[in-house]
Every structure is written in C-alpha cells, then in structure tokens.
Amino acid sequence: MSKIKQPAQTKTRGSVLVLAVVGILVLTLLGLSLLRIAFGARLHAIRVKQQAVALLTAEAGYERALVQMGQEKDLVTSINNAPGGVIRGSVDLKNSKADYEIRAYTFFGARPIYRVKSAGRCGRSGRIIDVLVSQNVSGAWEMNECRAPNSPQTTRQVPFYSGDIIDMPLHINCQDKPDDVFRDIGISGNPRFLRPVSMGESRYDRRDRNKYEGVDGLFEGGIYFNQPDRKIADHESLVAKVARFKSNSSFVYKPYQEATVSDAAPAVQIEFYVDGDSGKGMVKVFENCTVKLTSGGKWDYKVGSGDAPYEKAPIYAYHYVRRSERRGRVYEIEDTYVRQSLGKDKSEPGGQIYVKGNVVLGGQVPSVLKGRLTVVATGNIWIANSVQYDNTGTSRLSAAEDLPTDDNPSALGLISCDGVVKVIDPGLSAAGGTGPPYMTSAGLMYREAGIPDPLGSESYERVLPEPIVVEAAIIAGGGGWGMENAESRELRADMQPSHLVVHGSITEAVRGVVGPDYCKCYYFDQRLSNGLPPGDIWLYTKYVPIPGGWSDYRADIAH
Numbered sequence: 001m002s003k004i005k006q007p008a009q010t011k012t013r014g015s016v017l018v019l020a021v022v023g024i025l026v027l028t029l030l031g032l033s034l035l036r037i038a039f040g041a042r043l044h045a046i047r048v049k050q051q052a053v054a055l056l057t058a059e060a061g062y063e064r065a066l067v068q069m070g071q072e073k074d075l076v077t078s079i080n081n082a083p084g085g086v087i088r089g090s091v092d093l094k095n096s097k098a099d100y101e102i103r104a105y106t107f108f109g110a111r112p113i114y115r116v117k118s119a120g121r122c123g124r125s126g127r128i129i130d131v132l133v134s135q136n137v138s139g140a141w142e143m144n145e146c147r148a149p150n151s152p153q154t155t156r157q158v159p160f161y162s163g164d165i166i167d168m169p170l171h172i173n174c175q176d177k178p179d180d181v182f183r184d185i186g187i188s189g190n191p192r193f194l195r196p197v198s199m200g201e202s203r204y205d206r207r208d209r210n211k212y213e214g215v216d217g218l219f220e221g222g223i224y225f226n227q228p229d230r231k232i233a234d235h236e237s238l239v240a241k242v243a244r245f246k247s248n249s250s251f252v253y254k255p256y257q258e259a260t261v262s263d264a265a266p267a268v269q270i271e272f273y274v275d276g277d278s279g280k281g282m283v284k285v286f287e288n289c290t291v292k293l294t295s296g297g298k299w300d301y302k303v304g305s306g307d308a309p310y311e312k313a314p315i316y317a318y319h320y321v322r323r324s325e326r327r328g329r330v331y332e333i334e335d336t337y338v339r340q341s342l343g344k345d346k347s348e349p350g351g352q353i354y355v356k357g358n359v360v361l362g363g364q365v366p367s368v369l370k371g372r373l374t375v376v377a378t379g380n381i382w383i384a385n386s387v388q389y390d391n392t393g394t395s396r397l398s399a400a401e402d403l404p405t406d407d408n409p410s411a412l413g414l415i416s417c418d419g420v421v422k423v424i425d426p427g428l429s430a431a432g433g434t435g436p437p438y439m440t441s442a443g444l445m446y447r448e449a450g451i452p453d454p455l456g457s458e459s460y461e462r463v464l465p466e467p468i469v470v471e472a473a474i475i476a477g478g479g480g481w482g483m484e485n486a487e488s489r490e491l492r493a494d495m496q497p498s499h500l501v502v503h504g505s506i507t508e509a510v511r512g513v514v515g516p517d518y519c520k521c522y523y524f525d526q527r528l529s530n531g532l533p534p535g536d537i538w539l540y541t542k543y544v545p546i547p548g549g550w551s552d553y554r555a556d557i558a559h
Helices: 008-071 075-081 235-247 526-530
Strands: 086-092 097-108 111-122 125-135 141-143 147-149 155-157 165-167 170-172 197-199 264-274 281-294 301-305 308-312 315-322 329-332 350-355 358-361 367-369 372-377 381-383 387-389 411-416 421-423 444-447 468-476 481-483 498-508 518-524 543-554
Touching (some): 008 097, 075 097, 075 235, 235 372, 264 315, 421 468
Parallel strands (some): 141 498, 358 381, 367 387, 381 421, 468 498
Antiparallel strands (some): 111 125, 264 281, 281 315, 301 308
8 A cells, every 4th residue: 555645845844834823923923022022111101201390280289379479468477377386288280280288397586497408299299399489589688669759749860979888689579560751760970889689670662662762880899670569658567566466575565645745756765885894785764655746848748548549757856855864774685585396496596576557766876786676666666866786795896887697696676657757856856947846744754856956056956977877677658758847857057968878688569768868888787688587578479499498299199
C-alpha cells in the first residue's frame, strides 16, 4: 500500500497562518501597550493641567483674600471677632474652586503679621498657597488731594515752593480724571523731592501731552503714575480703628468747657518731659481746659458734611485751666502702656491716651518724649511748641537737624479723628492781640503756650522756636496738617521765614497749608514702618508678603 504525500504548499500555508496569528497577537499587545501609554500620557496631561488650574485657582483665592483684607474697616477687630479667629471665604470658577482663610500670625513690633492660606482644587488635583503678609507702608506723606479748601465748596491748588525739602515718600490720590490737563501736584520754583512720588493721575493728558515736562528733574527719587488710590479719607475705617484703640486704653479723657467763656471748646493740655532724677519719661495732663476760639484765615477749613464738603474751622487763640487743676496730673509714660491683641498674640507695649475733645500739645518749653505713645483726639490737635524725642543714650547729635536713629526707642502718634493737626498761630495769644488774658471770675487760669516774646511787644505775646520740630506720625482724619492762620500770621518786623521740620509721617484727608513764612522740611522716620506702638492704625489697603513668607505645595484630593 503506497503512502500519499502532503503537498509542500499546504505546509507553507500553515506556517504563514501561524506567523500571521503571532503577528496579530504581537501587534495587538503592542497596540494595547501604546494605548496604555497614550492613556497614561493623556491622564498625566490632564493631571498636569488640573495641577496648573488648581494653582491658578489657589492664587485667585489668595488675591481675593487680599481684596477682602483691604475692604475691612479694621482688620484686627474683624479677625478677633470672627468665629475661631479666622475669616473664611471662597472663589468659585467654572471647573475649579478655592477656599481661603485669613488669620492672625504674630506681631513684628507693633505691626501685625497675618497668615493667608488658599487651597485651590480642580478635579482630583489640589494646590495650597500659604503666605505671611503685612500691611504695606510704602508712603510716608499720604494726601487725599493736593488742594486746600478755600470755601465750603471749593479748593485751590497749593504748590510746593523753593526751599521745601520733602525727604519722605509722597502719594497723592487722583483728583479728577487721570488724563485731565492739570497736574495734581502744584510746583512753584524748585522744591526738592528726595524720595519716590506716586500719583493717581496719568503723566499724559487726553491729547497725549506730557503734563510733567520741565519738572521731572525735581523728583530725585522718581515719580510714578496711575497708582491706585488709598483710603486716606476713609472716615469709617479710621473711626473703627480708633474705637478699638479707645476700648483698650485706661487713659480716656472727656473734657468739658466752662460756660463763662464764649466761643470756646473743651480740650486737654498735654506736655512731655524727662524727669531729671529718675531719667524716666513723664507726661503731664491738664484736664478740662477751655480753649478760646477765634475765626481762622482763608485756609482754615476741615472736612464738612451734607451739601458742604468743607466747613470753616475756628482756630486756637489761647486757653484756660481751672485753678484747682493748675498743676496738672503727672504720670510716667509707661503708666499708659498697653498691648494690642491679635488672636493669641500681643504687640509690643506702647502708651495710649484718648481724648473726646481737643488736645493742646506743649507749653512754654519744647516737649521731650521718652517712650512710646499715641494720642488720639476726636477734635483738633493744636501744637504749641516743638515736640521731640529724647536722644539720651543714642547716637543722635542734634534733635533739630537729625532723624531719630534706629536705636531710639521713642515714638509718637498724633491722630485727629474728626479734626485737624496744626501748629498754633503765636500772634493770637491774647484777646484782640492787645494784652494777656487774665484769670476770669469763674476761677480759671490762663495757661501759657509758645515762648514768651523776648521783646515784650503788647501786640505779640509769644513766638515759636526756630525751627519748630515735630517728631511724630501725624494722621489728620478730618482735615489737614500745617499752620493755623497761614498767610495771615502776625510776624515781627525782624522775623525772617522759618522752618517747619517734621521727622515722621503725615496722612491728611485734605491738604493743609503752611504759609509763605515757613519752609517745609519733612523727613521720613523709617522706624514707623513697623507700626505705631502699641498697634496697627494705618489706613493703607495693600497687603504684601513678608520676605520669605511665601510657600506653595501640592495637595492631592482623594475621591
């Protein structure tokens, strides 16, 4: 029986089939691998995108938190009153969301430090931004407008003059429209601006003309335009801060005026000095003073209400104190010390004196402050003589010429909530300017302010020192800083223009006037950047990270 042989072609086809099946299997496995790789790459891309979106959303939450911080009337009070001491909020976007927290962190001296934590999430991805921020203190002279009221309805630009030295950062809010044709800062001659100047307005008018052509060289520290306005004239914010201030003070005075004096206002007179035996800083307080007022000059206005944006402000002529209180009450500066609270942390100690009325600061000799103190008045603060820091034990050579050094522990804040902070007119020491006002039958005693005139002129009873030096952080919430009766002050024939020196900072709701008989020499005391002891009173709305205070990291979210 013969065997039948299989054709070779049949074997070849079988091998091809096997190879095809193997090939398909390999390709299938390769395809699945590539599909897995593609899916993984797509998943990775999705996660990278979600991480980026989560980070951007966290940043949006952080920025929203800063906006809310700037909108708070008093952030310290808001945090202290918030549930658990934490202000919370959120930002909802189309495919992502961020939750943020604002809480107390610590104090740096008298300057509060806050912690802002924003958690952004998108899908299963999350990013957290954790930042320590503080209130930006970039300006030292803050003006709501560089125009002074000259009627209840109108203002007039008051220029800077030759001889003026402005060695502090200056900010001026936009007056009208950023691109109007007038400069918001007045220039006459060649004043010097040694620090940066920031303007709310534009450099160019609506026709693209440079409004500052020809005066750029005066701004030695540079000038910057289109800067956001600041809450300099935010009266509600100042009232909220002062309310916290008052509630934390054991030295609160509510002076009353004597009805026997017409055109009068209640006040407290405050003088500083250093005790010669103990070397301690002292404060002398005369309660229940009665200030005789007189009509002011053409620039003596303060912020008004209703239909009149400004109102005429009577000015200081002289004042009385009750005979029973003629010696005043004396305290050590440290007797007034308290600490501000922010969460569980407290600021460094500082003094607080709150006066529901007016303050006459100084007497016949310059006041010398040794310590840290802030004086708040609901009315005016009248400065009757130089106010300077004690320089014992520091490297400071001349209190009139040199700024306080970094090792000087003294600091002064002068805050008028509804009034002005101004230097008195020495020519108004007596009724009618003809002689000293003697004691009245009601048992009142005339209190000296300013230096007795060495010439003994009947029409000029006192003078001010040359220069007059004021070392303080000045906040005029109801008006401006400057000289009373400016451009109408009585000068002796032998008197030459003098100098008003400020070592500190200035915040004014409207521009105050110094007058042609005084040159402005203003210097920034950078120690005040750390706050006014014992706590925050600044009106700035910008909060910035402190050096080394920024961190961000991933936070994956499990579903």
